[in-house]
Structure formats: C-alpha cells, structure tokens
Amino acid sequence: MMLSYILMAILFVLIGTLIGSMLSMLPGLHVYNVIGFFLLFYFTMGLVIDPMLMVLMLIGMLVSYAFVFTISSIYFSAPDDSTMFILMPTQRYLKERKGHEAVVLIATGALVGVMAITIFVPIFMNVLGIVWDIAMPNIHWIIGAVIAYMLLSEFPKDFGRHKNALHGLKEAWKTILAGYLTFFLAGLLGVILYSKTIIPANHAFQSLMAPLIGLFATSSIILNLISKYEIPEQNIPKSVDAQPNDITHGAVAGSLGGLFAAFIPAVTAGVGGYMASHAFAQKGDKSFLVSMGASRVVYYVGAIALFFLPTLHLRRGALAMGINLFFTPETVGQFYLVDAGIALAGIVSFFIVLYLSKFLARVIPKINPKLLNIVVLGIIIVLVYIMTSWQGLIIMSVATAIGLVPVLFNSRRSHCLAVILVPIWLNMSGIALAPYLGLW
Amino acid sequence: MKCPSCGLEIPDDTVICPYCTAHVKKRVRIKTLYILALSLIIVSSVYATLAYTNSGVGVSKIANLSIDDNYRFVHVQGTVTGYPFAYETPYGVSQIGFTISDGTGQLTVKIYSNLVAQAVKEHKVPGLGDWVDVQGTFSYGTRKSLTVNDLYLLQIKHTGYSEENVNSIASATPWTFKNNEPVTLKGNITGVRQYSFGYIATIDNRVDLLIPKAYTALNMLNLRELGSGVVQFYGALLFYQPVKPSSDYTTVNLSEVMKAPESYNRTNVHIPWADVLAKNDTAGTLLIRANETNITVYAKDVRRYRVGDHVEIQGKFVNYHGEWEISVLRKTDFITTPSWEVVAHPSFKVIEKKSYVNETPERLNSLVRISGVVADFRPLSSGYLITLWSNNSSYSVYVENVMSVSGALNSGEKIVVKGMVTEYNGALEIKVRAYTDDSVEVIA
Numbered sequence: 001m002m003l004s005y006i007l008m009a010i011l012f013v014l015i016g017t018l019i020g021s022m023l024s025m026l027p028g029l030h031v032y033n034v035i036g037f038f039l040l041f042y043f044t045m046g047l048v049i050d051p052m053l054m055v056l057m058l059i060g061m062l063v064s065y066a067f068v069f070t071i072s073s074i075y076f077s078a079p080d081d082s083t084m085f086i087l088m089p090t091q092r093y094l095k096e097r098k099g100h101e102a103v104v105l106i107a108t109g110a111l112v113g114v115m116a117i118t119i120f121v122p123i124f125m126n127v128l129g130i131v132w133d134i135a136m137p138n139i140h141w142i143i144g145a146v147i148a149y150m151l152l153s154e155f156p157k158d159f160g161r162h163k164n165a166l167h168g169l170k171e172a173w174k175t176i177l178a179g180y181l182t183f184f185l186a187g188l189l190g191v192i193l194y195s196k197t198i199i200p201a202n203h204a205f206q207s208l209m210a211p212l213i214g215l216f217a218t219s220s221i222i223l224n225l226i227s228k229y230e231i232p233e234q235n236i237p238k239s240v241d242a243q244p245n246d247i248t249h250g251a252v253a254g255s256l257g258g259l260f261a262a263f264i265p266a267v268t269a270g271v272g273g274y275m276a277s278h279a280f281a282q283k284g285d286k287s288f289l290v291s292m293g294a295s296r297v298v299y300y301v302g303a304i305a306l307f308f309l310p311t312l313h314l315r316r317g318a319l320a321m322g323i324n325l326f327f328t329p330e331t332v333g334q335f336y337l338v339d340a341g342i343a344l345a346g347i348v349s350f351f352i353v354l355y356l357s358k359f360l361a362r363v364i365p366k367i368n369p370k371l372l373n374i375v376v377l378g379i380i381i382v383l384v385y386i387m388t389s390w391q392g393l394i395i396m397s398v399a400t401a402i403g404l405v406p407v408l409f410n411s412r413r414s415h416c417l418a419v420i421l422v423p424i425w426l427n428m429s430g431i432a433l434a435p436y437l438g439l440w
Numbered sequence: 441m442k443c444p445s446c447g448l449e450i451p452d453d454t455v456i457c458p459y460c461t462a463h464v465k466k467r468v469r470i471k472t473l474y475i476l477a478l479s480l481i482i483v484s485s486v487y488a489t490l491a492y493t494n495s496g497v498g499v500s501k502i503a504n505l506s507i508d509d510n511y512r513f514v515h516v517q518g519t520v521t522g523y524p525f526a527y528e529t530p531y532g533v534s535q536i537g538f539t540i541s542d543g544t545g546q547l548t549v550k551i552y553s554n555l556v557a558q559a560v561k562e563h564k565v566p567g568l569g570d571w572v573d574v575q576g577t578f579s580y581g582t583r584k585s586l587t588v589n590d591l592y593l594l595q596i597k598h599t600g601y602s603e604e605n606v607n608s609i610a611s612a613t614p615w616t617f618k619n620n621e622p623v624t625l626k627g628n629i630t631g632v633r634q635y636s637f638g639y640i641a642t643i644d645n646r647v648d649l650l651i652p653k654a655y656t657a658l659n660m661l662n663l664r665e666l667g668s669g670v671v672q673f674y675g676a677l678l679f680y681q682p683v684k685p686s687s688d689y690t691t692v693n694l695s696e697v698m699k700a701p702e703s704y705n706r707t708n709v710h711i712p713w714a715d716v717l718a719k720n721d722t723a724g725t726l727l728i729r730a731n732e733t734n735i736t737v738y739a740k741d742v743r744r745y746r747v748g749d750h751v752e753i754q755g756k757f758v759n760y761h762g763e764w765e766i767s768v769l770r771k772t773d774f775i776t777t778p779s780w781e782v783v784a785h786p787s788f789k790v791i792e793k794k795s796y797v798n799e800t801p802e803r804l805n806s807l808v809r810i811s812g813v814v815a816d817f818r819p820l821s822s823g824y825l826i827t828l829w830s831n832n833s834s835y836s837v838y839v840e841n842v843m844s845v846s847g848a849l850n851s852g853e854k855i856v857v858k859g860m861v862t863e864y865n866g867a868l869e870i871k872v873r874a875y876t877d878d879s880v881e882v883i884a
Contacts, residue, residue: 002592003492005592006488006491006492009488009491010488042554043554049558050558050590050591050592051554051555051589051590052590052592096445096446096459096460096461097445097446097447097448097460098445098446098460098462101445101462104470104473108473108476111473111476111477111480112476114480115480115483118480118483118484118487235443235445235446235447235448237444237445237447237470238444238469238470238471239444239467239468239469239470240445240467240468240470240473241444241445241462241463241467242467242468243468244468247468326553326554327589328577328589330513330575330576330577330589330590330593331494331497331513331575331593332494333490333491333494334491334590336487336488336490336491336494337487337488337491339483339487340483340484340485340486340487340488340491341484343480343481343483343484343487344480344481344484346477346480347477347478347480347481347484350477351477354470
C-alpha cells in the first residue's frame with residue numbers, strides 16, 4: 001500500500017467524521033439514513049472514488065455518529081433505539097446541572113469501546129470465528145431468548161404501599177400489561193412494516209426510520225411538551241464523578257453487550273448493553289452511562305470491524321450490508337486500514353463530542369425548553385417527510401402512539417424494540433405471520 | 441466551596457454533594473481522559489504502519505489455481521496476452537477485462553461497475569504485452585477469472601518501447617520481431633475500418649493499428665483525435681496471419697527442398713515467408729523467392745497479389761512438366777499476405793495537429809477541404825469513388841465512410857469534401873476516412 005494512499009485514507013476518515021458529526025447533531029436523523037443516501041449517490045452518479053476510501057469515509061461517519069448522537073439524545077431528548085436506555089439517567093443528570101458530565105461519561109465509554117474494537121477484537125479473532133460458527137445455526141433461539149428475557153425481566157414489580165391487596169395487584173399488573181401491550185403493538189407494527197410497508201418504493205431503504213423515530217424520539221418529545229420540563233443552568237466540570245473502577249466495570253460490560261448486539265441480528269446496542277449491565281450487576285448511573293457509551297460504539301463500529309475481520313467477514317448492520325453492495329473485504333491490509341480509521345475517527349469524535357457538549361451546556365438552558373422541543377419536533381417531522389414521504393409520517397404517528405404507552409403507564413420503553421426483534425425472530429425461525437394478516 | 445459536578449455552593453469538607461449526590465473527592469480528571477483518547481493515536485499509527493507494510497497474499501501460479509480456490513482472494517502476476525474487452529450497456533461500459541499469462545496458464549482479469557470509470561481515470565487499463573500484478577477474487581469455471589475489487593491492488597507496468605517506423609514494421613519478416621514486443625511509431629491515420637473486435641486504422645497506408653473496442657468504448661482512444669494529425673502511437677506487435685497454417689503441412693526451407701526435390705514430391709509444404717518477384721495473371725502463377733531460392737506457385741487467381749508483396753504459402757510441392765512448383769488449388773491450400781500489426785496501447789501523443797485547408801490535393805497526408813461538382817459517382821464494395829471537378833481539374837475522392845454520403849450523389853451536385861490526401865496506385869487521391877472529422881457535404 002502506498003504512502004499517498006494511506007494519507008488519502010486518513011483524509012477520507014476525517015471528512016467522514018466531520019460530516020457524521022454535523023449530521024448527528026440533527027435530532028432524529030440516523031446515520032444509516034444518511035449513509036443510504038450516500039450509497040445511492042455513489043451508485044447512481046458513478047462517482048470516481050476508490051471504494052476503500054468511500055468505505056473509510058462511511059466508517060468515519062459511523063464512528064462520529066456513535067459518539068455525537070449522544071448530544072442529540074441528551075440535550076434535545078430525542079433518543080434512538082440504542083440511546084433510549086440512557087434517557088432517564090441523563091435527564092436526571094440534566095436536572096442536577098450535570099448534563100456535560102453525563103456526556104463525558106458516555107463519551108469515555110465510547111472511547112474505551114473503540115479501544116476494545118481496535119485492540120481486543122483482532123486478538124480474539126479466531127475465538128470469534130468459532131463462536132460465530134456455533135451461534136449461526138441457532139440465531140433464532142438466541143433472539144427468542146432475548147425476547148423472553150425482555151418480557152420476563154418485567155417481574156417482579158414493587159410499587160410499595162397500596163390501599164389494599166386488590167389495588168396493589170392492579171397497580172403491579174397495570175405497568176406489566178402496558179409493557180406487554182407495547183411489545184405486542186410494536187411487534188405487530190414491525191411485522192406489517194417488514195412484510196408490506198406503505199412507504200413508497202423509492203424511499204423503501206429508509207423504511208425503519210419512521211417507526212424508530214416515532215417509538216423513541218417523538219414520544220419523548222411529546223412527553224416533554226406535556227410535562228413540566230426545564231433545563232437548569234449546566235456546570236462544566238473539570239473532573240467527573242467516577243472512579244477508574246466504575247469506568248472499567250461499565251466499559252467491560254458495555255463492550256461485551258455491544259459485541260453481543262453486533263453479533264446477533266435484531267439485538268441493538270441498547271438491549272445488548274442493558275443485558276450486559278444486568279449480567280455484570282451494575283449499580284449506579286455512572287457505570288451504566290459508561291457501559292451504554294461503550295455498547296453503542298461496539299455495536300455500530302464493531303459490526304463493521306467484524307465485517308473486515310479476516311477470518312469472519314460478518315455482514316451485520318446496515319453499513320456492512322450497504323458496503324457489501326460495492327465492496328468485498330479481502331486483504332489483511334484493508335482490515336488494518338479500517339482499524340486505523342476507526343481509532344482515528346474515535347479520537348476526533350471524542351474531542352468533537354466534548355466541545356459540542358460544552359457549547360450546548362452553556363446555550364441550552366438559555367432556550368425556552370418548550371420552544372426547543374417544538375423546534376426539534378419540527379426538524380424530525382421535516383426529516384421524516386423528506387426521507388420517507390407522507391406515508392412515513394403516518395407510520396411515525398402510529399409508532400408515536402405506541403411509544404407513548406410505556407411513557408404514560410411507566411413501563412419499560414425497551415418493549416418498543418419488538419418492532420425489530422419480533423419480525424426478524426419470526427423470519428429467522430421460518431414463521432410467516434404476514435399471510436394470516438393479509439399482507440401477502 | 442463548589443460541588444465539582446453541579447457547581448452549586450456546598451459546605452467545606454463535604455464528601456458527597458447534598459444537591460447532586462456526586463462524590464467530591466474521588467473523581468477522575470477530564471484531562472486524564474484526554475490522555476486515554478490520545479493513546480488511540482498510537483493504535484491508529486500502528487495499524488496504519490501495518491497497512492503500509494503489509495505485502496498481502498503471496499503470488500500464485502495460474503496453473504495451480506483450482507476449484508478449491510474458488511471465491512478466494514488470490515494474487516497473480518503475468519503478461520497481458522490478448523487485448524482488453526468491454527461490455528457496453530445503454531448506460532455505459534459495465535465491465536472491462538483482459539487476459540494475462542504467467543507462463544503456466546491464462547486467466548481473465550475483470551473490472552466491474554464504478555471501478556471501470558476509475559480504472560480509466562487512473563490509466564489502469566492495460567495494453568497487450570503489459571506486465572500486470574493483480575489481487576482479487578478468483579472464480580473457477582470454463583475459464584479462470586479474477587475480479588478486481590480495489591484498483592490499488594492492480595499494478596500495471598509498461599515495458600520499454602522501442603522506436604520503430606512504418607517501413608521497418610511493414611517490411612519486417614516473421615523473425616524480425618517477437619509477438620507482444622512493445623513499440624512506438626509516428627504516423628498519420630490514413631484509413632479506418634470497423635470490425636466486431638474494434639477498429640483497424642492504417643498508419644501511412646503501410647501498417648495496421650488494431651484499436652480494441654474497449655479503448656474506444658471507454659473513450660481512451662478517440663478516432664477523431666487520432667485522425668487529426670501526426671500521432672505518436674504506442675502498442676505491441678502482433679504477427680497477423682490471415683489463415684493459420686495447418687499441422688498437415690510441413691514448414692520447409694525452400695533451398696533445402698530444392699537440393700533434393702524428389703523426396704518432397706507431392707508432399708504438403710508450408711512456406712512461411714516469401715517475396716513475390718513476378719506474376720502472370722493469365723497463367724495464374726507467381727514467381728516467389730524464399731530462402732534465396734526461386735519457385736513458381738500456381739493458383740487459381742493471383743490478381744490480388746502485387747510484385748513486392750510478402751506472402752505465406754501452403755500447398756502441394758509437385759513436378760509440372762519437368763518444373764518443380766507449388767500448387768495451391770485445394771481448399772486447405774492458401775496464399776496469404778501476413779504482416780506485423782500493432783495492437784494499440786491506450787496512450788498516444790498528437791505530435792502535429794493538422795487542420796483542413798482550402799487547397800488542391802498536392803501534399804501527401806495533408807488535410808484538405810475542397811469544393812466542386814460531382815463528375816462521377818461509383819459505389820464500390822467498401823465505399824464510394826467520386827470524381828470531383830474543381831478549379832478546372834478533376835480529383836479522385838475515395839469515401840471510406842459510407843455513412844458520410846446519404847445515398848447516391850448525382851452528377852452536377854455541388855459538394856464540399858474534407859479528407860486526407862493519400863496515395864493509391866501511385867496517384868494522389870483524397871480519402872474521406874471513416875470515424876474521423878472527414879466528410880462529404882452536399883451544398884446544392
């Protein structure tokens with residue numbers, strides 16, 4: 001590989017990182033939506049860009065998204081499927097004037113996640129190959145187990161004192177049933193969308209954007225709009241309330257959770273990190289935020305590292321699948337280049353996210369929160385309309401209604417992930433529900 | 441003092457902030473995290489160095505690639521043996537390819553989709569005789585092939601070109617050059633013919649330049665530009681034999697044959713190279729000279745051969761009325777005029793740009809524009825012949841590009857001819873070359 005090529009590779013990673021950072025600030029906009037457009041342009045315009053350089057630019061975008069979208073999730077309350085778990089703790093941090101500290105903890109987790117990908121994944125390359133060979137024929141069982149875990153982990157619920165036994169029983173089951181209702185409705189929505197979406201064919205590659213935004217982002221914003229929501233003045237600390245143990249514990253749990261999610265279809269970073277945090281018996285928000293940062297990065301970026309891993313070439317995640325349309329990873333040199341790009345994009349993204357957070361921590365409290373939420377909602381609606389047409393807005397509205405169920409009944413929002421889990425699990429199990437729903 | 445997390449005022453010696461529950465003492469400095477972040481520079485640098493120094497996979501011999509290597513990433517090296525091909529679609533060229541040989545076997549290298557445009561831009565479309573180092577995905581089938589996924593994994597080396605001229609190539613024997621030998625020569629395009637595999641352009645009426653279709657499809661070689669003046673061409677030599685000799689015929693040295701002709705009587709002989717010394721159209725004979733020995737060749741029709749031509753002969757060595765001669769009468773017998781031709785490389789230099797000038801056709805290879813009246817119009821098998829009356833003189837115009845004349849021209853029609861002054865049978869004529877800017881325009 002020539003030196004000039006390596007320098008071009010670095011340049012493309014930096015370009016991708018900057019583009020990804022700017023776009024990730026837009027609430028509701030997932031990097032995969034943008035990458036989809038980039039790929040469309042790449043294919044149709046016949047752009048004369050070396051495919052590997054294009055890959056590195058997309059990786060730069062992905063890494064920066066994994067870091068910077070935290071900002072949008074925390075300051076604009078517009079999470080996605082993997083940041084919804086951090087919404088509650090980060091809201092607490094915001095109210096305690098520690099929004100920036102939350103960002104630093106998540107970014108630290110993300111940083112350790114990048115290290116895990118670039119240092120440990122290659123070391124355990126052969127082990128991962130063996131694990132994949134074992135897991136591959138049983139993926140549907142594993143997804144089924146994840147679903148069972150999500151449903152069963154609702155128990156037990158303790159609502160403390162109650163008027164009488166009947167009232168206690170009703171209160172306990174109310175949230176559980178609301179959670180199951182959410183799971184059922186989100187799952188049904190997923191089956192419908194995967195089988196016969198109403199989104200026009202020319203927008204079909206963005207078909208998941210509308211339901212995910214509806215389930216996680218718009219429902220949160222609507223909650224903010226109807227509740228008393230204020231952001232106090234934020235402090236910019238020089239240190240964070242955590243000890244090396246907290247960071248290590250969170251990072252290890254998050255990285256393993258993210259790796260699990262990167263391996264198993266339908267399991268996203270949030271679920272992977274959440275399960276890992278249970279598995280590692282995490283206590284406290286600090287460690288959880290670190291683990292979520294790590295999990296998110298390992299999930300998104302790890303998937304692409306696994307794609308280039310010489311013994312594995314695992315196609316997981318929309319980026320790996322998109323790249324595979326025009327590029328086949330072949331050499332160890334490409335893998336080294338990808339890992340160099342991931343590490344470089346990780347460093348740049350880390351500093352970008354910290355400086356953006358500092359800026360927003362100073363600015364956001366000065367803005368009327370209602371106005372902020374309305375503006376964010378407006379941006380999301382416009383984006384969904386542009387990306388998925390008016391049919392996407394209908395799907396988003398339905399998804400928002402489903403996303404409000406756990407918000408209003410205080411049950412787990414993670415059940416909304418059934419929109420991805422259920423159709424993929426059914427598909428991998430060979431079960432076709434669509435004909436019974438008149439979707440064929 | 442102030443809580444380092446929330447910034448609110450808290451009593452001195454407080455361990456846990458009463459407002460935000462943050463630990464005041466046991467904390468990690470953000471600057472320490474910066475060091476953690478910057479340590480990734482080392483990781484990035486190590487990987488970049490590994491990518492830089494990584495030599496990839498070892499070189500495989502083409503003969504050793506088997507079905508077990510199907511879809512595997514392989515590395516091969518070899519010389520381009522055929523000329524490149526291109527698959528054209530209504531949307532452009534979707535695939536290009538070329539064949540390489542490493543001495544053990546042959547393999548077709550394929551480049552698809554977006555990489556095609558990039559390959560053109562980066563001059564990574566090879567020519568015949570180029571040395572190629574390529575890595576890609578191997579496919580085992582009736583023909584072994586390799587798909588290039590990254591152009592940086594395709595390296596092409598153009599070996600040194602020897603400077604030749606049209607005369608040295610036109611008069612060269614089969615033993616003067618070797619196939620695939622790289623050469624460069626200067627000249628004018630004096631004619632263009634189209635074939636399924638591409639175009640054959642004649643340089644200075646002497647040497648054929650084979651332009652593979654791939655180069656014109658990819659717009660790497662533009663015939664209009666090539667026909668616009670004196671051009672330095674690059675390519676590889678290929679000995680063209682119109683008919684391949686049969687193994688049923690023995691290649692002989694004519695001087696050895698004539699030492700003991702009886703032993704060769706009624707045998708099938710092949711003479712790879714001979715000069716035509718004389719011909720007799722009525723008798724149907726050619727007098728040829730090969731290996732310093734003369735012999736008569738009898739054939740049905742010898743009108744197309746000219747004295748001075750180089751011919752290749754396959755026929756029966758016979759004694760006819762006491763004279764030894766070669767009889768070329770059977771289906772498998774032949775007399776052909778083999779020649780060295782140049783397979784174009786996708787690079788050229790226009791040395792002298794010419795423009796059409798309003799003058800009478802007097803300077804050979806000049807581009808002229810001449811207007812006049814059609815005195816005579818004759819369709820030929822390969823074009824049209826026009827006799828043009830202009831400035832009280834008549835000129836012969838040969839239209840190679842039949843598309844440039846829509847239907848027959850009538851005597852008396854006024855036309856403007858743009859073409860090149862060439863020589864035919866010792867006389868100058870204007871040639872309207874195909875696929876160039878030459879044209880015939882009816883103005884009244």
